[in-house]
Amino acid sequence: MLLGVVLSEWPLLRLPHAGIVAIVVALSSIKAALVALFYMHLKGDRRLLAFVALAPFGLIALALGVVFSSYLIRL
Amino acid sequence: MSTAATAGYPAVETATGIPSGKLGMWVFLASEVMFFTGLIGAYVVLRMGHPAWPGSEGHLNVWIGTVNTLILICSSTTIVLALAASGRGATGAVRGWLLATVGLGSCFLVIKGFEYAAKFSHHILPSTNVFWSCYFVLTGFHALHVLGGIAFNLWVLAYGRSPAAWAARGHRLEYAGLYWHFVDIVWIFLFPMLYLF
Structure with missing residues (x-):
């Protein structure tokens, strides 16, 4: 998530907006999946x-x- | 790994092998997913149909949102630690971690309150434009869920005062944890959608 913040705030990177959106949504989905799998015990x-x-x-x-x-x- | 049986509570015989309360909580959370997806979906459709969204007036402080994200993630960790302590039978530690969770949830709401107050002082209201309508509806409903989670955690915390009550109803800590993690997951999506795009 912090990576997403840095990517969206860092103009030097010159990523297209759609690229940043895709990266941040992917990071959010991974983090949500990790919370569900491990914190909410879905894995076990x-x-x-x-x-x-x-x-x-x-x-x-x-x-x-x-x-x-x-x-x-x-x- | 932290099912009712492994958390130190007697295993419950049900047709599914899952305690009814836990299955009920998951079905409730599934309905909550539909609720928030409806709201988030409306936001995405409105945003995609707007040429210059949200415009210069729609600026949110990214760092406030980041701090609140960090607070909620930490509170998810503290409730996991409460459940782990419950598995060890350390009731004192359970109460401590639950209080930490409630404290962090309250911090989240206080920061959100300051954020709202700053917007109101600049005459930014839900009626200002579509972006602010979406912002206040999404974050408002999320904040209500955080408040509900705090109440649920306090309810479970109250059982910790009596060993008999904890032995009979302490397993509800796992259900409170599931709800609290769900609230965290909703914020994981709300934060980038509202603050970063």
């Missing part, structure tokens, strides 16, 4: 809890698919 717990934890992401993907399908209709 029963698989059912991992399914419960991942289920909303499937629903979100479905919802986003419906939302962004309108782009295809516009084209």
Whole structure:
């Protein structure tokens, strides 16, 4: 996360904005996954809890698919 | 590794092999993921549809956000240490680490309060523009969740005053920990989305 702060605040790096966004979102996702796996014990717990934890992401993907399908209709 | 059984509590016989309270907490957290994703999704769609987002008036202090991020991550560590102490049966250490978690959560809210006060003093309100509407809604709901987590931690902390109560209900510390980590994860995404982009 601190790396993300440095990247976004450091003009010398001259990364495109989309590149910084991608790096920071990737770092956030990795950190969230580490918290879930180790602090929330998903790694050692029963698989059912991992399914419960991942289920909303499937629903979100479905919802986003419906939302962004309108782009295809516009084209 | 810190299931109810390994944390020093009797294993519970359920059809799933998972204590009902723990499964219930995970289902609740799954619903919370949907809640925050709805809000964050609305923010992303609005932001992508705006040509010059958030504009010069939408500046947030990155370092305040960074300090608050660090505070929440530290509080996640302290509640893990509380659970580890619970596994060892060290009730005094559990209370100490839980108090540290509550203290760090309170620090987060105080800093957020100062941040809000600074915005209000500059007449920046949720009605100012779409960015500030998103900012106050997202951080406001997150702050309410932090407050809820503090209340949950204090509730578990109260069991520590009596060995009998702790023996019967101390396993709820794990549920409080799950909730607290979820609040941390939400902030992990809110911080870059609101402060860095």
